[in-house]
Amino acid sequence: MHKAFSLFSGGLDSLLAARAVMEQGVDVTALHFITPFFGYKNKGKEAQAAGDFKEKYGLSVRIIDVSPEYMEMVKKPVYGYGKNFNPCLDCKIFMMKKARALMIEEGADFIISGEVLGQRPMSQRRDAMSIVERDSGLKGFLLRPLCAKLMPPTIPEEKGIIDREKLYGLSGRSRRGQMELAERFGIKDYATPAGGCMLTDPILSKRIKEFLYKREEPVDARDVQLLTVGRFFKFPAGTLHVGRNEKDNEKLVSLAGEREVIIRARDVPGPVSVFRGSPTEGEIELAARITARYSDNDGLDFMAMEVSSGQETRTIEVRPAPVSLVEELKAG
Numbered sequence: 001m002h003k004a005f006s007l008f009s010g011g012l013d014s015l016l017a018a019r020a021v022m023e024q025g026v027d028v029t030a031l032h033f034i035t036p037f038f039g040y041k042n043k044g045k046e047a048q049a050a051g052d053f054k055e056k057y058g059l060s061v062r063i064i065d066v067s068p069e070y071m072e073m074v075k076k077p078v079y080g081y082g083k084n085f086n087p088c089l090d091c092k093i094f095m096m097k098k099a100r101a102l103m104i105e106e107g108a109d110f111i112i113s114g115e116v117l118g119q120r121p122m123s124q125r126r127d128a129m130s131i132v133e134r135d136s137g138l139k140g141f142l143l144r145p146l147c148a149k150l151m152p153p154t155i156p157e158e159k160g161i162i163d164r165e166k167l168y169g170l171s172g173r174s175r176r177g178q179m180e181l182a183e184r185f186g187i188k189d190y191a192t193p194a195g196g197c198m199l200t201d202p203i204l205s206k207r208i209k210e211f212l213y214k215r216e217e218p219v220d221a222r223d224v225q226l227l228t229v230g231r232f233f234k235f236p237a238g239t240l241h242v243g244r245n246e247k248d249n250e251k252l253v254s255l256a257g258e259r260e261v262i263i264r265a266r267d268v269p270g271p272v273s274v275f276r277g278s279p280t281e282g283e284i285e286l287a288a289r290i291t292a293r294y295s296d297n298d299g300l301d302f303m304a305m306e307v308s309s310g311q312e313t314r315t316i317e318v319r320p321a322p323v324s325l326v327e328e329l330k331a332g
C-alpha cells in the first residue's frame with residue numbers, strides 16, 4: 001500500500017485533502033504541528049487529541065511539537081511577514097521540510113497539503129506555492145488535492161498512485177467547493193479556516209513581535225503563552241499580566257514558574273497578576289498598585305497585596321494606582 005503524510009492544521013481544507021487521498025486507497029498519516037502560536041491547546045494532551053481526530057474524522061494524526069525551531073524561524077523569515085507577524089511562506093516551507101524528512105525516514109511516497117490556489121494572499125498564490133515546493137525540496141512530491149487540476153501533475157499522479165481525474169480544481173476565496181466536499185465526505189463539525197494562528201491576530205502578534213525582538217534571554221513557549229493572557233503591561237524589567245476573569249487567573253497561575261512574581265489582593269476578590277522578568281522592588285510595588293486597582297478595592301486608600309515568588313510569600317501595603325496611570329501604562 002502506498003503511503004503519504006498530510007499536513008493537517010485541524011481546519012477543513014487539510015482534512016478534505018487527506019480524505020480525498022485516503023479515498024484513493026493511500027495510507028495517509030496526518031501531521032499536526034504545534035507551536036506556541038497555534039495548536040498549543042493540544043500540548044500535553046496529544047494522545048487524547050489524536051484519538052478525537054480519529055473518532056471524528058477517521059484520520060490517523062501524529063501531533064508533533066516543533067516550538068523551539070519554529071520560534072527561531074519566526075524571528076527571521078526569509079520571505080518576510082504578512083499583514084501582521086505572520087511569516088506564512090516560511091511557515092509553510094518549515095512544515096513541508098519537516099514532512100519531507102518524515103517522508104524520507106519512513107519511506108512514504110509523497111506529501112499532501114490542503115492549499116487552495118488563490119485562497120490566501122500571501123501563501124496561496126501560484127508563485128508562492130511554487131516557492132514553497134522548491135524551497136522545501138518537495139518538487140513533484142507535493143500533492144494539493146483540492147486544486148490539483150489547476151497545477152502541473154505531480155509524481156504520484158504520473159506514477160499512477162493517484163488518479164488525477166478524481167482530484168479537484170478549487171480556487172479563490174469562496175468556500176462553496178469545500179462545503180460541498182465536506183458534505184460528500186459526511187464531515188459536519190470542523191474548525192474555522194486559519195485555525196486560530198496567533199501570528200495573524202493584530203493585538204497578540206504585536207505583543208509577540210515586540211517581546212520576541214526585545215528580549216535578550218531566550219524565549220520559550222511558556223513566555224509566548226503568557227503574552228496571550230490578561231491585560232498586558234510593559235516594564236523595563238519585564239511584563240506584567242493581569243487576569244481579566246477567573247479563567248485568566250487560573251491560566252496565569254498554571255503558567256507561572258518558580259521565577260515569576262505572583263501578586264494578588266490578600267483580603268478581597270481580584271485578579272491574579274504575574275510579573276515575568278526580574279522586577280525591582282519599585283516595579284513590584286507599581287505592579288501591586290495596578291493589581292489593586294483591578295481588585296474589589298471598594299474605595300480603600302490602602303490595600304494588602306500578597307507577593308509570591310518561588311516558595312516565599314509576603315504582604316505589602318499599597319495605594320491602588322489611579323485609573324489614569326493604569327491606562328497610561330497598559331500596553332494591550
Ligand code: SF4
Binds near residue numbers: 088123
Ligand atoms: S497563518 Fe500562521 S500557521 Fe498559517 S501559514 Fe501563516 S504563519 Fe503559518
